[in-house]
Amino acid sequence: MSIDDGSRPERPSNSSANRSRPDAADASGFVNAVDDRGDTKVALAGSGLAPGKASTVNPLSRLISHPLFGLVVVVLAIALPFINSSAYTIRISTDALIFVMLAVGLNIVVGYCGLLDLGYAAFFAIGAYTAGVLTTTFGWPVIATIPFVVVAAVIGGVLIGGPTLRLRSDYLAIVTLGFGEIVRITANNLDFTGGPNGVFGIPDFGDFGLRADIATYWVVTVVVGLAVLASARLGRGRLGRAWRFVREDEDAAEAMGIHTYQVKFAAYVTGAIFGGLAGVLFAVHQTAISPPSFNFLYSALILMAVVLGGMGSTPGVVVGAIVIALLPELLRGAENWRYLVFGVLLIVVMIFRPQGIWPHRVGEKPAKARRKRVVEDEPEVIP
Amino acid sequence: MTAPVGIREAPGENAPRLLEVEAMTVAFGGVTAVDGLSFGVNEGEVLSVIGPNGAGKTSAFNCITGFYKPSGGHVRLGGVDITGKRPARIAAMGVARTFQNLRLFGELSVLDNVRAGMHVRIKQNAFDAILHTPRYHRSEQEATDEANRWLDFVGSRGNRYNEVRNLPYGEQRRVEIARALAREPRMLLLDEPAAGLNHNEKEQLLDLLRRISDLGTAVVLIEHDMGLVMQVSERIVVLNYGREIADGTPTQIRSNPAVIEAYLGAGDDVEEEAEKIAHQSDDQIFGRTEGEQA
Known part of the structure; x- marks a missing residue:
């Protein structure tokens, strides 16, 4: 399973470029x-x-760009309870994985499509509350709520994306910021969402004969692993390319026949679905949810994970999310200083790696393409 | 078929009309960039649109491709009214364009840029991409092969696997044309394709334009390089102040007094001015103008 196009290919035509083009020198x-x-x-x-x-020679980047690297990471994630099964480890790992799912979801909106969304936690809240209310008030099993979560997230995405995606990016940022707050405040004031107390007593997926938190951890690992794979693959397909075209130059994309509004809408709604499903995992993991969990700071942290990891790069965003989720825990030793240290570390990373920890590499693997390029001398065979 | 006024003895006059622009007007605030412009493009012809700076050429292009909404008039493509339609719709109907200032997707690979042109033809949906279905692999392979073919067609020699912004300017121009061709357009609009190219690259562009025309694609060219225009065009439309002032073969345009006046101001020796345009060299024009003033 290769998570992303992280590898930097050989440069097949460099020598020929230098040979045939006088001004290259x-x-x-x-x-x-x-x-x-x-x-x-x-x-x-x-x-x-x-x-x-030199970057191709670097053994670290060669290791992490290996196609099996992603698989190794997934195996390690699944094996974690065998290595350290303390309740604390399982809890923060589950938190981190849910955060990874949020980050890859927001990466579709911000990283792939270039739409600045400052209210992403709204979809997280919609998912968590939909699952929470349906399971506690109506006694549904969690699995059964998933279709409704998806529908609710899509409705949320359509409501906010429909009118605002016609706007330029900065306006979109402000509107989504407002949307995030509206959702949180609405949840705070409605009766069926439990008001400020929120929803509690949310059931889990079932314990499969295991310790309950480990069972949840494994379910979360599988769901998040699939979500990461799906978002990476989406980013490389036809729709993912269209998202990148829109991010790079909307007019040029439009001139190529790409309906930029529909494409942006697709990114926004896909991001909403990811956020909503992450909300379900969150509700199950926490068993209780309340409005303060979905404040603006949370949206900002998700965005920070995307930017810190490397916008548009799936492995980067995964790393960014893990860093943002776990760093405050690892810094507990610093006690009252830990958020200061956290902030300083983020600034340092952004100074030394402005493109993110693991930036998106454009290079395509030529091997696949080269296979059929024997026709080079006969360009007339245009379809 | 109602031929708009001003078309006389156009080559391929019997060819079916592909594009028809009728009394098109574009105004920005108080400035009328295009003022009742009418002209047409026949299937498969090479047409140049020339005119002094600010004559409304690019505005007209933007109207035809849907980027501006004309405040008056009609644009028809193959008999279908496309006035004010979304650019993506017009592009999907077979109109591709390049931009005056390169508008490539700079951070994306050269191949991806060309794949943009094929977007509407790639048969694959989001689920194919997520599940990596056989259809996904097939369509991606086809897209890559086709992108490579178009890059070969335009003679691109640069690295195709890395960011397009790393290519030299002339190469980027080629990639932009390849991207537009990958749209498989019935009509290709090129906005100053020779701008910033050296002599050698212009020669290659001329050859490329002829090969594009051989594909059966109508080519509409905005260009200031008169040498190129005169060599490649079957027909030339001249704009000034947002109106068409002349329409005809290169030979007719060369000797058209209205054209000469638009370019050089009212001259006393029309024949001599015409010679200057015909021989296209800018410094030659400037040199002689200064000489006359002295």
């Missing part, structure tokens, strides 16, 4: 000159011309 000369001046940004822009960068 000049260009890399220019890049070198800029390099000497130490302006990394400009040098980066031209780096495609300079042959063989």
Whole structure:
């Protein structure tokens, strides 16, 4: 299972590019000159011309870009209760995994499609409350609530996305920020959502003869693993490409026949579904939910996981989410200082890795494409 | 078929009309960029739209492709009224364009950029992508092969697997044309494709334009490079102040007094001015104008 296109391919045509194009040599000369001046940004822009960068040699990046790396991570996640089964470990790991699901969901909206959503916790709340109310008030099993959670998330996405996705990104950010607050305050004031007390006594998926928290952990691991895989694969397919086209240049995408409004809408609604399903996991894991769990800070933290990890990069976002979820726990030793240290660490990461911890790499694997490129000399066979 | 006024002896006059622009008007606030413009494009022809800066050429392009809503008039594609339709709809109906300033998806790979043109034809849905169905693999492979073919067609030699913004300018221009061609358009609108290209690249562009025309695609060109325009066009439409002032073969346009006046101001020796346009070299024009003033 390869989670993302993380690997940097060999550059098959570099030598030929330099051979056949006279000004390529000049260009890399220019890049070198800029390099000497130490302006990394400009040098980066031209780096495609300079042959063989060292990053492929780095053993760490070779390891993490291996196709089986994702599988190893999933196996480790499933094996965790055998390594350390303390209630504390299982609890924070479950929290972290739910946070991963939120981050990959928001990554579809922000990372793939470039829509700034500051109220993502609203969908999380919609999912959690839908599952919570249906299970406690009506006594449904959690599994049965899932279709209704999806429907509720889609309705939420349509209500807020429908009118606002016609707006440019900054307006969208403000409207979604408001939407997030509206959902939270509504939940705080309605009777059937339990008001400020929220919903409690939410049942779990069943214990399968195991310790209840470990059973929940495994269910969460499987669901989140599938969600991560789905979002990575979505990002590489036709729709995922359309999202990236819209992010890069809406007008150019439109000129290629891509209905940008529908495409943005699809991203927003898909993100909403991910958020809603993460809400179900959250409700089950916590067994009690209340409005303060879904405040603006939470939306901001999810967004931070996406940005910190690397927008548009699934493995990056997973790492970012785990860091954001676990760092405050790991910093408990710092006691009252821990949120200060947390903040400083985030700033340091953003200074040294402005593209994120594990940024999205564009390079495609040429092997697949090269297979049928023998026709190179006969360009007339245009379909 | 009602031929708009001003078309005389156009080559391929009997060819069916692909695009018809009728009394199109675009106004921005008080400025009328396009003022009752009418012209047509025949199936498969190479048409150039020329005119001084600010004549309304790009505005007209933007109206045809749906990026601007004309405040008056009609645009018809193959007899269907497309006035004010969404750009994506018009593109899906077979109109592809390039932009005056490159509008590539800079952070995406060259192949992905070309795949954008095929988007509406790729047969795959979100579930295929999630489940990696055989249909997904097939359509992705087809898209990649086709993208490679189009890149070969335009003579792109750069690295196709990495970000398009890493390519040199001339290469990026080619990729943009490949992307538009991948839309398999009936009509391709090119907005100043030769801008910023060196002599050698212009020669290659000329060759490419001819090969595109051989595919049966109608090519509409906005271009300031008169050498290129005169060599490649079957017909030329000249705009000034948002109106059509001339329409005809390159030979007719060269000797059209209205055109010469638009470009050079009212000259006393029309024949001589025409020669200058015909020989296209900018410095030559400037040199002689200065010489006359002295």
